Amino acid sequence: MAGYRRGQKHVRNLRLYEVNQNGKTRWRLRTPDPGGRGFRERQFSSEAEASTAFDIAYTQYQNHGLKAGNLGARERGAALVAVDILRPFGVSLDEAAKFYAAHHVNTQQSKLVKDVVAELLKAKKQDGLSRRYLKDLKNRLERFSRDFGSRRIAEISVNEIEEWLRNLVTGALNRNTYSMRLSVLFAFARKRRWCVENPISEVEKAKWIGGAEPGILSPEEFATLLKVASPETLPYWAIGGFTGLRSAELQRLEWQDIDFERQLVEVTRGKSKTAARRHIAIRPALLGWLTPYRGRTGKVCPPNLRRLLLADRGRAEIRIWHNNALRHSFASYALEHFKEPGTLTVEMGHGSPSLVQKFYRRRVSPQTAKMWWEIMPPDSSAQVIVQGDFRLAS
Numbered sequence: 602m603a604g605y606r607r608g609q610k611h612v613r614n615l616r617l618y619e620v621n622q623n624g625k626t627r628w629r630l631r632t633p634d635p636g637g638r639g640f641r642e643r644q645f646s647s648e649a650e651a652s653t654a655f656d657i658a659y660t661q662y663q664n665h666g667l668k669a670g671n672l673g674a675r676e677r678g679a680a681l682v683a684v685d686i687l688r689p690f691g692v693s694l695d696e697a698a699k700f701y702a703a704h705h706v707n708t709q710q711s712k713l714v715k716d717v718v719a720e721l722l723k724a725k726k727q728d729g730l731s732r733r734y735l736k737d738l739k740n741r742l743e744r745f746s747r748d749f750g751s752r753r754i755a756e757i758s759v760n761e762i763e764e765w766l767r768n769l770v771t772g773a774l775n776r777n778t779y780s781m782r783l784s785v786l787f788a789f790a791r792k793r794r795w796c797v798e799n800p801i802s803e804v805e806k807a808k809w810i811g812g813a814e815p816g817i818l819s820p821e822e823f824a825t826l827l828k829v830a831s832p833e834t835l836p837y838w839a840i841g842g843f844t845g846l847r848s849a850e851l852q853r854l855e856w857q858d859i860d861f862e863r864q865l866v867e868v869t870r871g872k873s874k875t876a877a878r879r880h881i882a883i884r885p886a887l888l889g890w891l892t893p894y895r896g897r898t899g900k901v902c903p904p905n906l907r908r909l910l911l912a913d914r915g916r917a918e919i920r921i922w923h924n925n926a927l928r929h930s931f932a933s934y935a936l937e938h939f940k941e942p943g944t945l946t947v948e949m950g951h952g953s954p955s956l957v958q959k960f961y962r963r964r965v966s967p968q969t970a971k972m973w974w975e976i977m978p979p980d981s982s983a984q985v986i987v988q989g990d991f992r993l994a995s
Contacts, residue, residue: 609659721785
């Protein structure tokens with residue numbers, strides 16, 4: 602037997618063959634002499650050991666020529682052991698050596714977690730991301746840094762991260778948000794060769810089994826709210842209920858972002874939670890409520906917004922206010938009435954329709970959804986649109 606596998610090139614004086622001695626089979630390995638003259642031979646009683654020695658010799662001579670023959674007995678023995686360890690994984694000895702060398706260099710050159718966090722936050726601040734995102738990133742990473750700040754980032758293992766996440770007193774969704782922020786940190790470090798890989802890719806996500814259904818407004822409650830709202834806060838309620846913008850995005854919105862000609866609300870990168878630009882259609886109901894404000898400039902929301910909104914809710918006699926009520930209401934009524942989950946996903950700034958279905962939708966009847974989208978001002982041509990009774994378009 603020559604010892605070669607299909608695709609391997611022949612090396613002069615490198616050969617593995619069987620011999621029979623006194624009725625016993627032995628395997629003899631011939632290798633080129635390091636001096637370049639002739640060859641040397643070694644004999645093995647085990648075929649597996651002989652094949653391993655041949656593989657090592659072939660790799661060595663392919664990579665390093667005759668210099669490989671200068672390996673000492675201890676080095677050759679260690680190489681045999683290494684090949685046996687790596688064989689089940691389909692990894693060659695040189696690949697393993699290169700991986701170890703890279704890992705060792707990264708570990709030696711790695712930075713402390715606290716320093717990586719500081720550099721990441723500085724870099725992200727220069728990227729022009731939203732203040733809300735930067736604040737969240739800072740808070741979560743600094744909490745991680747309090748426990749791992751004095752460690753080199755290349756030394757942090759998957760098991761340590763998983764245990765740290767499990768020990769957080771928080772829900773599944775919040776824990777997964779921590780994982781996303783940590784992934785940003787390790788990706789940043791990996792790009793700068795301060796760690797070999799991003800361990801978050803192996804961290805198992807916490808399973809969210811759901812909680813109480815999201816609270817939404819009824820069409821009657823929303824119509825009453827629009828009726829009693831002050832002229833300053835009415836755009837906040839109308840845009841929130843008919844576009845599903847997040848409260849933070851609403852508070853950053855300016856009148857220049859509302860395109861009455863194209864009937865679109867633009868959420869720019871700087872005003873979006875996800876730092877991604879998107880557009881939401883101004884549907885007829887919203888156009889009716891906003892038309893009297895056409896031509897305004899500056900911010901849509903007035904100062905002291907929180908106090909003014911609480912006053913509106915008091916006048917509307919809405920005692921219980923659910924978190925993200927406007928956004929949840931918009932998603933639920935839009936899904937039922939327009940039947941366009943793909944469009945709604947884009948308008949809400951999500952990456953998948955399943956997220957809208959999972960987190961925002963609440964089952965409503967077609968009749969109720971229709972009522973929501975027919976809440977119109979009493980007279981769209983009136984100067985003061987909050988006077989008089991609201992009407993539901995017929």
